[in-house]
Amino acid sequence: MASAWSLERNQLLVGAFVHSKTREELEVLEDAAVAVDKGGKIVGVQTGCETSAAAKQQLLGRLGWSEADVDLIACKPGQFFFPGFIDTHVHAPQYPNVGIFGKTTVLDWLQKYTFPLEASLKDLAKARRVYTACVRRTLAHGTTTAAYFATIDVAATNLLADLCLGLGQRALIGRVCMDTPGICPDYYRDESAEESLRATLETIAHVKRIDADYEIVSPILTPRFAPSCSGPSMLGLADLHRRQGLPIQTHISEHADDVKLATDLFPESGSYAKIYDDHGLLTAKTILAHAVHLTEGEATLVAARGAKVAHCPCSNACLTSGEARVRWLWDRGIDVGLGTDMSGGYSPSVLEAARQAALVSRYVAMPVPSGDARERCKLSVDEVLYLATRGGAEVVGLAHKVGGFEVGMHWDAQLVELNLVSQDGGEGAADKEEEDGFRDGGNVDVFGWETWEERVTKWLYNGDDRNTKKVWVKGRLVHSRP
Amino acid sequence: MASAWSLERNQLLVGAFVHSKTREELEVLEDAAVAVDKGGKIVGVQTGCETSAAAKQQLLGRLGWSEADVDLIACKPGQFFFPGFIDTHVHAPQYPNVGIFGKTTVLDWLQKYTFPLEASLKDLAKARRVYTACVRRTLAHGTTTAAYFATIDVAATNLLADLCLGLGQRALIGRVCMDTPGICPDYYRDESAEESLRATLETIAHVKRIDADYEIVSPILTPRFAPSCSGPSMLGLADLHRRQGLPIQTHISEHADDVKLATDLFPESGSYAKIYDDHGLLTAKTILAHAVHLTEGEATLVAARGAKVAHCPCSNACLTSGEARVRWLWDRGIDVGLGTDMSGGYSPSVLEAARQAALVSRYVAMPVPSGDARERCKLSVDEVLYLATRGGAEVVGLAHKVGGFEVGMHWDAQLVELNLVSQDGGEGAADKEEEDGFRDGGNVDVFGWETWEERVTKWLYNGDDRNTKKVWVKGRLVHSRP
Numbered sequence: 001m002a003s004a005w006s007l008e009r010n011q012l013l014v015g016a017f018v019h020s021k022t023r024e025e026l027e028v029l030e031d032a033a034v035a036v037d038k039g040g041k042i043v044g045v046q047t048g049c050e051t052s053a054a055a056k057q058q059l060l061g062r063l064g065w066s067e068a069d070v071d072l073i074a075c076k077p078g079q080f081f082f083p084g085f086i087d088t089h090v091h092a093p094q095y096p097n098v099g100i101f102g103k104t105t106v107l108d109w110l111q112k113y114t115f116p117l118e119a120s121l122k123d124l125a126k127a128r129r130v131y132t133a134c135v136r137r138t139l140a141h142g143t144t145t146a147a148y149f150a151t152i153d154v155a156a157t158n159l160l161a162d163l164c165l166g167l168g169q170r171a172l173i174g175r176v177c178m179d180t181p182g183i184c185p186d187y188y189r190d191e192s193a194e195e196s197l198r199a200t201l202e203t204i205a206h207v208k209r210i211d212a213d214y215e216i217v218s219p220i221l222t223p224r225f226a227p228s229c230s231g232p233s234m235l236g237l238a239d240l241h242r243r244q245g246l247p248i249q250t251h252i253s254e255h256a257d258d259v260k261l262a263t264d265l266f267p268e269s270g271s272y273a274k275i276y277d278d279h280g281l282l283t284a285k286t287i288l289a290h291a292v293h294l295t296e297g298e299a300t301l302v303a304a305r306g307a308k309v310a311h312c313p314c315s316n317a318c319l320t321s322g323e324a325r326v327r328w329l330w331d332r333g334i335d336v337g338l339g340t341d342m343s344g345g346y347s348p349s350v351l352e353a354a355r356q357a358a359l360v361s362r363y364v365a366m367p368v369p370s371g372d373a374r375e376r377c378k379l380s381v382d383e384v385l386y387l388a389t390r391g392g393a394e395v396v397g398l399a400h401k402v403g404g405f406e407v408g409m410h411w412d413a414q415l416v417e418l419n420l421v422s423q424d425g426g427e428g429a430a431d432k433e434e435e436d437g438f439r440d441g442g443n444v445d446v447f448g449w450e451t452w453e454e455r456v457t458k459w460l461y462n463g464d465d466r467n468t469k470k471v472w473v474k475g476r477l478v479h480s481r482p
Numbered sequence: 483m484a485s486a487w488s489l490e491r492n493q494l495l496v497g498a499f500v501h502s503k504t505r506e507e508l509e510v511l512e513d514a515a516v517a518v519d520k521g522g523k524i525v526g527v528q529t530g531c532e533t534s535a536a537a538k539q540q541l542l543g544r545l546g547w548s549e550a551d552v553d554l555i556a557c558k559p560g561q562f563f564f565p566g567f568i569d570t571h572v573h574a575p576q577y578p579n580v581g582i583f584g585k586t587t588v589l590d591w592l593q594k595y596t597f598p599l600e601a602s603l604k605d606l607a608k609a610r611r612v613y614t615a616c617v618r619r620t621l622a623h624g625t626t627t628a629a630y631f632a633t634i635d636v637a638a639t640n641l642l643a644d645l646c647l648g649l650g651q652r653a654l655i656g657r658v659c660m661d662t663p664g665i666c667p668d669y670y671r672d673e674s675a676e677e678s679l680r681a682t683l684e685t686i687a688h689v690k691r692i693d694a695d696y697e698i699v700s701p702i703l704t705p706r707f708a709p710s711c712s713g714p715s716m717l718g719l720a721d722l723h724r725r726q727g728l729p730i731q732t733h734i735s736e737h738a739d740d741v742k743l744a745t746d747l748f749p750e751s752g753s754y755a756k757i758y759d760d761h762g763l764l765t766a767k768t769i770l771a772h773a774v775h776l777t778e779g780e781a782t783l784v785a786a787r788g789a790k791v792a793h794c795p796c797s798n799a800c801l802t803s804g805e806a807r808v809r810w811l812w813d814r815g816i817d818v819g820l821g822t823d824m825s826g827g828y829s830p831s832v833l834e835a836a837r838q839a840a841l842v843s844r845y846v847a848m849p850v851p852s853g854d855a856r857e858r859c860k861l862s863v864d865e866v867l868y869l870a871t872r873g874g875a876e877v878v879g880l881a882h883k884v885g886g887f888e889v890g891m892h893w894d895a896q897l898v899e900l901n902l903v904s905q906d907g908g909e910g911a912a913d914k915e916e917e918d919g920f921r922d923g924g925n926v927d928v929f930g931w932e933t934w935e936e937r938v939t940k941w942l943y944n945g946d947d948r949n950t951k952k953v954w955v956k957g958r959l960v961h962s963r964p
């Protein structure tokens with residue numbers, strides 16, 4: 001299938017490129033050009049290109065490309081390229097429930113809202129409708145890679161893989177394993193550990209069939225969370241992990257009640273993290289969602305195993321779970337990315353997750369006595385956008401491919417446009433306004449005096465999908481809007 | 483000027499109407515009709531109108547209106563009318579800075595970001611551009627009433643009043659008073675208490691000239707916050723309040739540092755609330771922004787005076803100020819509304835403030851031991867939408883006019899439309915999609931099985947200005963989008 005993805009022409013992108021240089025620093029490459037080959041890979045990055053002509057002159061010869069074979073995509077003034085967002089934890093079947101959580105916390109939320117909806121997606125027509133809406137919507141928000149939890153249903157999970165590949169979203173597809181009676185309802189549970197494994201193998205085989213090299217879609221082993229999985233089920237998945245090298249995703253320490261439930265069910269492990277470790281699931285390819293209530297000892301263990309954390313700020317607020325401490329996790333050597341965690345989180349947007357990550361860090365700071373320790377809790381704009389891109393890439397095991405603009409990486413990116421306020425205080429870009437009498441450039445108003453840093457900040461705080469004009473995955477244009 | 487506002491025709495609005503019945507309960511009037519006369523007042527509310535014809539039959543005769551004299555506005559399926567939002571605390575001149583706050587807290591934020599921008603708006607061309615953008619943008623978000631802080635500049639403040647009246651936004655216009663050297667920078671400070679009062683009287687006179695009965699725009703006395711105001715300045719404003727009955731707006735107990743500064747400057751008062759009370763500024767017409775760190779004693783005093791609170795959840799998170807306890811304030815008999823507090827808050831949207839109010843209430847709940855006391859901290863969807871409408875109306879002293887749909891109230895409202903997901907998972911409303919190949923109905927995806935309560939919930943959590951299709955103030959259409 002790799003050839004199906006190959007593009008007809010090379011691409012030369014010219015303009016401003018903003019991406020994370022380090023955790024602490026966004027880099028702005030103005031007057032730059034990026035060359036993307038037919039395989040969707042970045043083969044050249046060149047600064048000092050004030051015009052498209054200069055970009056061509058500097059790159060085409062070096063790459064041996066003829067001008068006739070190149071599509072030129074140039075930023076308009078004020079536009080910039082940004083890496084595609086990476087959603088490290090999202091439940092596709094829960095998309096219709098975004099915002100609907102009432103006053104529940106995670107355990108009653110599962111029973112009341114989540115399990116009934118997930119179970120209903122064994123109806124494939126419904127699954128197609130929900131998954132299509134979810135993938136289209138998240139692409140529109142600039143999500144180029146998503147680590148999806150699907151449901152226990154194999155056919156519906158396979159359909160999600162088909163849709164991601166068809167619509168062009170890079171995705172890790174997780175068929176959910178959950179076989180513990182009492183925790184999982186009778187109407188929505190794997191019959192046994194063997195059944196969990198058999199069904200998982202079926203989805204792995206399907207993904208292999210449609211994308212042999214896991215270039216766009218790939219399988220991910222998905223024990224829902226320790227309380228929902230029997231020991232044999234977890235051991236079986238760990239065995240599969242060892243044999244096939246597949247990544248793993250699950251939940252950890254989301255809410256105090258969830259910690260208690262897990263440790264009550266596995267008293268011999270003594271801690272939530274140790275449960276996964278005892279069952280072979282705590283590895284350098286493991287994504288742990290939430291990690292709100294990890295202890296020092298657990299953090300040490302997680303760091304030692306190289307497991308990663310998906311920070312889900314919206315969800316943790318909605319479900320009153322607590323505040324995950326990103327700086328604290330970083331200080332302990334743990335990589336962190338962002339998860340929308342729909343529908344525990346209310347929003348399909350990773351930009352919203354980044355915004356809320358900045359706010360959550362301030363809630364982490366508030367009880368700390370004023371001084372350097374409090375200040376360190378706060379995450380900067382650059383840091384939360386790192387979480388949304390390179391941080392996420394590390395978490396999903398794709399840091400060598402996506403999350404930034406370097407030679408050898410894939411062109412997973414978005415073109416961002418902000419709204420220029422006209423001199424009379426209206427929306428700018430008169431050409432569009434004249435066309436149809438109405439223009440909707442979104443909520444980010446730029447007055448013209450802002451620095452690049454301020455523009456990106458404004459985008460973080462008031463941006464939405466309207467600012468994401470184009471989205472590419474592996475060089476292919478997978479979303480655009482006027 | 484009242485006649486300038488009168489409408490040429492009566493209006494009959496037909497469809498679903500959602501508004502707060504009580505703090506705890508949104509009421510949905512399906513198949514209803516609201517009659518609005520040429521003065522912009524609601525003169526009839528009728529349920530049981532399944533068609534426009536039925537609405538006409540039931541209302542026109544009773545009102546003595548001829549059909550030829552009536553404009554009919556009917557909801558499409560899925561649309562509903564909702565009261566316009568009330569922003570009880572917003573700084574118009576800070577609009578260009580939304581999202582820009584770095585890692586500051588309120589006192590350094592004022593010096594670093596806010597005072598320089600505010601001072602620069604004495605340039606009237608800049609003020610016109612900024613204020614126009616601000617008013618248009620907030621109208622687009624459904625804000626029909628705003629309590630604005632302007633700047634110390636009289637001409638620019640008067641211009642803000644002109645723009646609100648011209649663009650049709652109900653507004654309280656506050657010329658900011660701040661005369662304390664050391665706290666206020668030399669480049670942005672009233673020369674004296676007398677100068678504060680003189681300038682305030684000038685803006686009052688201007689507003690009186692353009693809207694004699696304060697029907698759309700009205701003046702509000704605006705001592706910035708106690709630390710920035712001398713005793714004589716506050717006493718002078720209090721005297722003006724008593725003589726003219728004008729409302730008052732200020733800040734209180736936003737951040738611990740701010741509390742310390744205020745009580746250090748006025749040691750004889752002993753508490754922040756008592757400072758205002760000692761200077762005659764704590765009245766039933768006073769809007770106190772923030773009130774994050776009020777003590778029990780202060781809350782008792784505020785309640786006794788009947789002063790109100792503008793809760794600013796976005797701002798309090800951004801500036802690491804703390805979490806205001808809405809339930810706690812309500813329990814003490816204090817009325818509460820919502821403020822965007824741009825640009826301490828990052829968003830011009832009251833819907834965003836309502837969303838964040840729900841989340842902040844969960845942060846208030848988190849440290850409380852589990853049980854009823856914790857559950858009570860959380861605000862429901864209905865409660866935060868009450869804050870955004872009727873609660874706000876109480877805070878700005880307009881509860882008899884706006885915030886709900888009853889006979890005698892003014893038609894300050896918005897028409898909300900959500901996005902219906904098509905059967906194939908795309909956006910619905912095929913007619914529009916066919917027109918230009920692209921449709922942007924916003925982020926609220928309705929699948930069709932949702933209850934009214936769930937639809938409103940989805941709007942709260944993923945809605946934005948795209949869902950607000952029309953906005954009316956006092957019966958006049960002041961914003962619409964395709």
